[in-house]
Amino acid sequence: MKTIIIVNPAAGNGNAAKKWNKFKNTAAFPHELLMTQYAGHAEEVAARLRDADEPVMVIGFGGDGTMREIVAGAAGSPNLIVGSVAAGSGNDFSRGFYSFKDAEAVELFLQEPASLEQDLGEFIDSELFRFVSSSGIGFDAEISALVNRSLAKKGLNKVGAGKLVYLLYVIRTLFRFKKFDLAVETDGNNQQFKDVWLATVSNQPYFGGGMKISPDSKTGDGLLELTIVSGISRLKLLLVFGTVFTGTHTRFKEVIQLSGSQFRLTTDRQVYRHIDGDYAGKSPKNEPIHYGISKSRWNAINNGKKEDVL
Numbered sequence: 001m002k003t004i005i006i007v008n009p010a011a012g013n014g015n016a017a018k019k020w021n022k023f024k025n026t027a028a029f030p031h032e033l034l035m036t037q038y039a040g041h042a043e044e045v046a047a048r049l050r051d052a053d054e055p056v057m058v059i060g061f062g063g064d065g066t067m068r069e070i071v072a073g074a075a076g077s078p079n080l081i082v083g084s085v086a087a088g089s090g091n092d093f094s095r096g097f098y099s100f101k102d103a104e105a106v107e108l109f110l111q112e113p114a115s116l117e118q119d120l121g122e123f124i125d126s127e128l129f130r131f132v133s134s135s136g137i138g139f140d141a142e143i144s145a146l147v148n149r150s151l152a153k154k155g156l157n158k159v160g161a162g163k164l165v166y167l168l169y170v171i172r173t174l175f176r177f178k179k180f181d182l183a184v185e186t187d188g189n190n191q192q193f194k195d196v197w198l199a200t201v202s203n204q205p206y207f208g209g210g211m212k213i214s215p216d217s218k219t220g221d222g223l224l225e226l227t228i229v230s231g232i233s234r235l236k237l238l239l240v241f242g243t244v245f246t247g248t249h250t251r252f253k254e255v256i257q258l259s260g261s262q263f264r265l266t267t268d269r270q271v272y273r274h275i276d277g278d279y280a281g282k283s284p285k286n287e288p289i290h291y292g293i294s295k296s297r298w299n300a301i302n303n304g305k306k307e308d309v310l
């Protein structure tokens with residue numbers, strides 16, 4: 001099978017380039033290489049391959065942003081199979097979908113390739129936004145928007161202090177965040193939530209670099225899960241965050257989880273939002289936004305262990 005590796009050298013704060021330099025020396029299988037030059041490049045490359053008349057495996061060598069771009073470009077093409085090697089910062093894609101741990105794993109897969117159709121989440125605002133793992137509104141989206149914008153982070157990342165900056169913004173946002181009201185409409189059901197900290201639409205269990213926000217999400221079942229955290233004190237919110245890593249946060253009464261093929265979400269003010277952890281503008285005030293699953297499905301690696309990918 002023809003194999004194309006798309007490397008984002010900027011992923012993982014530049015560590016992807018170093019990781020690639022090691023990986024390429026062990027990659028004995030035939031492959032073409034493409035180094036991304038700018039944001040959006042990986043999607044363009046994957047989209048150009050869409051009309052392939054033979055099966056092509058596109059391996060993303062990067063993090064969640066790189067994988068989202070590749071999946072968005074490849075979705076709807078019957079002959080493209082998307083694989084990944086985790087080389088980003090958060091790498092939630094590799095927790096929700098099968099990911100190659102080394103070149104040997106790629107070689108083994110190529111001996112007996114198999115794929116599995118998966119869902120791609122989407123919503124339309126002024127433009128079409130797509131997400132592979134999750135898209136959220138609120139507290140966590142505000143933190144990541146502020147951290148990424150912070151010039152301090154750019155300087156401090158060079159000395160490996162990105163996590164410290166993140167922690168500082170968590171504390172700052174914890175005190176400054178303005179909670180919002182949320183209306184949820186799903187399958188003819190209307191619900192109102194007051195004092196909401198965050199609402200996350202998930203296609204797979206993980207977000208935020210290993211937090212199991214939506215333990216029951218399955219990537220190919222045609223459903224999305226909505227997690228809402230509301231009516232909770234700052235202190236308890238921290239406690240809840242501590243339990244998200246194990247997925248036990250769902251026991252708190254302030255954490256609501258809904259499942260459906262689509263959700264219409266309306267916020268009473270503009271609130272930061274993300275797609276797969278990346279900035280995705282703000283939700284409009286009092287205007288419903290429709291979250292659903294794209295008609296264009298995509299093919300993931302099927303390594304034979306269904307529980308890893310379904």
Ligand SMILES: Nc1ncnc2c1ncn2[C@@H]1O[C@H](COP(=O)(O)OP(=O)(O)OP(=O)(O)O)[C@@H](O)[C@H]1O
Pocket residue numbers: 008009010011012013036037038039040041062063064065066067069087088089090091092277278
């Ligand atoms: N050559 C490049 N220079 C700068 N940015 C790039 C380049 N190529 C791609 N990008 C952008 O880099 C961004 C970060 O990539 P990615 O999300 O894969 O890594 P990450 O943020 O380190 O990992 P994660 O999302 O898993 O935390 C993406 O939005 C992508 O569009």
